[in-house]
Amino acid sequence: MTDRPVTVLAHGLGGSTDLPIPYTYALIGAAWALTFTFAVVAFAWRRPRFDPDKPGRALPQWVTTVVDAPVTRWVVAAAGLAFAAWVAMAALFGPRDGNPLPGVFYVLLWVGLVAVSLAIGPVWRAVSPVRTVYRLLRLARLPSRDRYPRRLGYWPAVFGLFAFVWLELASPDPGSLGAIKLWLLIYLVVTLVGAIACGQRWFGRADPFEVYSVVASRFSVLRRNPQTGRIEIGNPFDHLPSLPVRPGAVTLLAVLLGSTAYDSYSAMPAFRNFVDRHTDSVASASTLHTAGLLFFIAVVVVTFWCAARATGGVDKDTRRKLPGLMAHSLIPIVLGYVFAHYLSYLVEKGQQTIIDLADPLGRGWNLLGLGDAEVSYILSLHPSVLATIKVGCVVAGHVGGVIAAHDRALRVLPTGYQLTGQLAMMLVMVGYTFTGLYLLFGG
Template sequence: MLCSLLLFTAPARAHGGPGISSGTVDAPTWLFLLTGVVVVAVSFLLTSFVTDRDLLASYHDRRLSIPGGATVRRWGTPVGAVVGVLGLASVVVTGVFGPPEADRNLAVLLVWVVWWAGFTASTYLLGNSWPALDPFGRLAAPLSGDGVISLPDWIGRWPAVAGLLLLVWLEVVTEVAADPTQLTVVVGTYLLATVLGSVLLGLGTWRRQIDPISGVFELYGRVAPIQRTDEGLELAAPGAVLTDVDADGTTVVSEVGFVIALLWVTTFDGFVTTPGWQSVAAPVIRAGLPAELAYFAAMLVGYALFFGLYWAASARVRPGGEAYRSAPRIAAAFAPTLLPIAAGYHFGHYVPYFVTQLPASIVVTLNPLSPPIAPPVLGLPGWIGWAGPVAVLLGHLLAVWAAHTRAFELFTGGRQPIRSQSPYVVVMVLYTITGLWLLAQPTIDVPFV
């Protein structure tokens, strides 16, 4: 899979997708970041006053069954299957036979605008419907069985971590986000990998341990207020299920690694579009280091920093909270509380892009093989630049609340849970300020030649 994808590496792009822009914030960067720090500090102080365990439990344990949810699930699965397979077929056909321009090609618009920007946002705003839509798993299911290979336990989800990092790296260093042909080959390769993985390992193992796409949507779905159950659909408070984690059942370090990978790739995707990164990368690349290698090194170093920072905080929680639990168990128990920050940054970075490109997507869908020369795009008002920062801060508030609740579930007394959160609050502050800084930067998309 990797060899076939690397055939399409080209001079590194700053970003993928036709005309992506998250807007700009009309305020001094220092004031913008200081405001974020104040909001973060106040949110921690306010949640510290909430020590009633029954109140915390009522927020996270209360569930309302959605009327007709069982019917929606029963009919939604076959309908979603048809939509997913037709969407995949449309990507392949228009990727091969459609126009070469990214803003006129339905394959590019479906994958980057409708799916990665719009559908991904729906998974954390509404609920994860990918299990019903997933065309890759749907086409692989007839050939899947119990598998002929068993993975050792220590592997965990590390293959999914590697796959997620690889996909985002490919988006950055290739033309896959703007070249319909390359996009079609990558999609076809992913389908082939899913089929082979399902045959060799079984579809369940593939989705759980190998498939990064299913893993991303599963994690984002934990933030959403609508949750799938065996009986149908339930309505919960936003982020309520983030604490529904058995600390003893999530001790595998790779579980933490996948959450951190999701947080990092959303950051990396925006970081490589900033002038700061370009000013560092351009001289290095011109000095002779291949652009692909420079971006790959940045991807790995950044991931190691994010993971190391979180792991160091988890190691500090144990003495701080006087807990009789290992650092890996504590890290796994709190890792899902970081997901709202990733969701907030994704919203701020991609949703304005989705709204801008939605008219073009609709028009091209109506005539995919012969679309207009200049598909319409929607102009956004100036205040939209604040949508991203607000989304990041709201994500942080939800993350702090979820971590606060998790601490009171794991630790006894009144002071121990508060003290245990301090290292994680520092980590959340750094993650959040990083996201705000990225949203405040101008976006550039200049390939190195």
């Protein structure tokens, strides 16, 4: 045995509680994914069906009226600001052990935000404390600007999301309260200053959490009618192509997919032992993890970009646009893998975070009767159920991605290339799914 400190970096909260899936489950999931992919390509519909302009079933008018009412917007915004202040109080004055800040940051904000956005829409627009502060400054006669450069696209959000996943997966001490507080301070300053300088568009293109929320919401059954603005229920595949095609969209989704895949890979015993053998300090381990994280993201970018452009019969300008036009098909895969990887993490560590929030200063408070509450490990205690859910999430995400890519190919590719032009993309998606199942199997 050696006395050298272990330099393998853990997850931001000490590792996901999800268990590896059994080998048999992985094989079954892979077989279903492969079969469905080629069934879609060979036998599915021959004309595009999904249209973001297609109306859904409108909810009662009062739903839209209540949601859009200024009092509702301000109440929700005030609640988000109050929650942020509560968490800030815990971060600044609460105990080191049992502090809710890491749970809020890594569980509620990163994973819970996806679940809520998928269920009801881009909720971060309504609850963002930074956006609320900006609105208050506007009320105080802050000059209104609209100077966001179109060429920037989603690139500021890409760097923000990478900064988050780097802190979580590759930084020297991802669970450090000081590191999280510094990250949030930089986020607050950059987001607010950017909005003041560039106008309100900054939030929808540069705020990493708002962009992440919008991406997840594109697969929600709830949406607004593009003509009337009324809230309605519709086919999520009609909503999916409404993701704006902007510079950085492919890299944005690659950061989300590649980082989640790397989280699984970095938890594999073989890789952890490799890091421990070949690094002699926390800094060198962080460097190795940073390189690994960048590699996984780059693989997604390169493979998707090449697959999207690997078709004939299109002119040079259309071929250049194809990766952006196909980018929304990655959203179901991202969502499926996020839930497969972080489901029990959300359910179980999320419970602990809420319990910690009920006593933010560690003084024995019993808010909402949570002082004596205990975490229910409902998923970890039923590994076969958890494994089934994980495989189902990965395969369902794959199926959603294949369907979205197939329909988009029918819309943008010439008639003679609609079948052959899809094969490269479908093979890449199968590769993502097989890799995801392998990483979940071995993680």
